[in-house]
Amino acid sequence: MKKIYAIFDCDNCYCSCERVFRPDLNGKPVVVLSNNDGCVVARSKEAKAAGIPAGLPYFQLREKFPNLDVGVFSSNYELYGDLTARVMDIIRDACPYFYRYSIDEAFCELSRMNIKDLKKWGEDLHKKILQWTGIPVSIGIAETKTLAKCADRYAKDYPGYHHCCVIDTDEKREKALKGFPVKEVWGIGRRYLERLERDDIHTAWDFTQVGRSWVHSAFNIVAVRTWEELQGIDCIPTEEMTARKSICTSRSFPGMTDDFTTLRTHVSNYAARCAEKLRRQHSVCSLVTVFIDTNHFRQDLPQYGNGSSKSFLTPVNSTQEIVSGALECVQKIFRTGYKYKRAGVIVSCIDKESPVQTDFFDYDASRREKLKRLTAAVDNINKVNGSETIVLGSQQYTRKEGKGKAGSFRDAIKHDFRSPNYTTRWQDILTVK
DNA sequence: TCTGGGGTCCTAGGACCC
């Protein structure tokens, strides 16, 4: 039986989330910035129309668009995570064959659902999601995921589709692909585009007209799958919701630092975040990697970057063990005389939490059991009272000025335009003006 | 002054083994 896939994609996700609580910004350009208010990571339709490019550094936004009335927000992942979870719940409810692909996208498999009118089904669901959450989504429906992504593009760009576009015949497929730039195809990136353009391939349809072996020799097996999907051959597997195979937490700092204690504190915090993410997916890891880097944009300063790993014979997921492993690593690679801009922690070689494969020489099972109970208790306190209610000593930033308390992780990132966490923190709701 | 963060998969080449 032929399959039918739908892709659901929140329109300009982060901007739409901010607008839910700021309806005064509807119809106006809105942008959301990366951590430290570094550069533009999301743009509303109006912001795109005004010519603001993706990835524009914030300071250049001010230089290049001095007179543009644009709503600017620091990223607020707590808010986006909560609102998109509500959107996903509605979609999952409408279709049980559901796979969440990213924070703002989900695939559904509709073939087994006996939907008579796919277009109406999609349009109705769009309306429901908008009404219940305030978030607009676009829906593309076709026989392969890649074609569904094309349909989704049409649904987004042309109001006539009423947010849902269906490609379900060969005629529609041909027409859609002939009007579709090949660079917009899911799976075709910048490097592939260069190669395609050399051979005068500009539309998705042009791409379908070359031979399979040409695609394989010019690129690789992944590109062949994309090529087949555009022909209507379903060949990109729907991955099960598997646990992540690696987890990374990294940040650029608001300024630069040459101070080991500060760097060490950053690394502690990132390692602690990795440990939390690991436990949330009920996993353990047996490798912790730390990397540090200077500022590549400052060619006038000496550059240095390095990484180091620590492996565990018995896989771990406690904050204590992961942090102490990470600190060993950073100790090894830190060099004085450099100004560091970025650091990160990666946990990998991930496995299911239980049963843990214990090391033959691991005599200290009772210690591990105690650590597990302690970690669970701390997680619970942080869940109830807000994250960072309890942290390790090494996660505390030292405050030089005054004799007050140590600074928190939150203070370490610049976000001057952060919206309140309207939906998840009552403290914030009370302070909404 | 200011330039993001977090993933996955594939491939080529080297090391190593028989």
Place this chain on the structure above:
DNA sequence: TCTGGGGTCCTAGGACCC
């Protein structure tokens, strides 16, 4: 006279995605 060949594993780097 004249330096095999094939398999596997690992790793770094490159490509893509959101």
